[in-house]
Amino acid sequence: MKSYSLLAALLLAATAECCQNTEEIHTMLRAFSEECAEEKETELSKGELEDIFSGKCPTNENAKCVMTCIAEKSGLVQGNQFSFDRFMESANKTFSCDQDTMKKVEEVARECERDIGNAKGDCEIGLKVCECVWKQKK
Template sequence: MKKWFLELTVECSKEHPVTKEEIQMLKDHKIPDNKNVKCLMGCVFRKIGWLDDNGMFSFNNAYKTSEEEYPDDKTKLEKAKNLYSLCEKVNTAEVSDGKEGCERSSLLAKCLIENSSKMGFVVQ
């Protein structure tokens, strides 16, 4: 798990408290089926700009993050574009919490975790 992601997780856990076990599950790339965990992820995705005010995944903002992380690696940028394109499908999923974005964030996290290694990324 990236350091900045972990820092945001700790920050967001103040508003969306989760157990140590749930944090460990996230570190192990497992998504607990718990509203607070889903909303915690929503908080993190909002803070990095990947979730907009309507609770939708922002492909453009996610790609900008990759451009900042891999400015000189066209191969990784192309793989990131493919990954984000694949995960954009979460925007068409039926969710019950609408703009809150907790459920969509959980779907996004699952998509990213399930497909990152297939796209050549090391899931940390």
């Protein structure tokens, strides 16, 4: 598995094998999470960070804000809105070696585009993207 974005972390459980390695995912997520925690002037526990790395959806406001920031830095959301085009652009860079995976990713992205809409609070969109992706896994 290989990626540079939150997309991969969120879709790991919803898709088949992809092209890059897990360590790259964790390295990028750690960098984004540290930047975001600093920008949001918050600290996350080791457990909260591990939850984000493993694709679990955040449960408290600080973690939601960090998740939203990571989603923004990854290009998955813009202006409190899910971005189908950016989602697919990230997916193509990450999963293009596997057409079956790309089909599943596109299905997930279309469902999320339809279900998410605009977020009400400043930190809700990251949570909504996470919940949508996990819902599609079921």
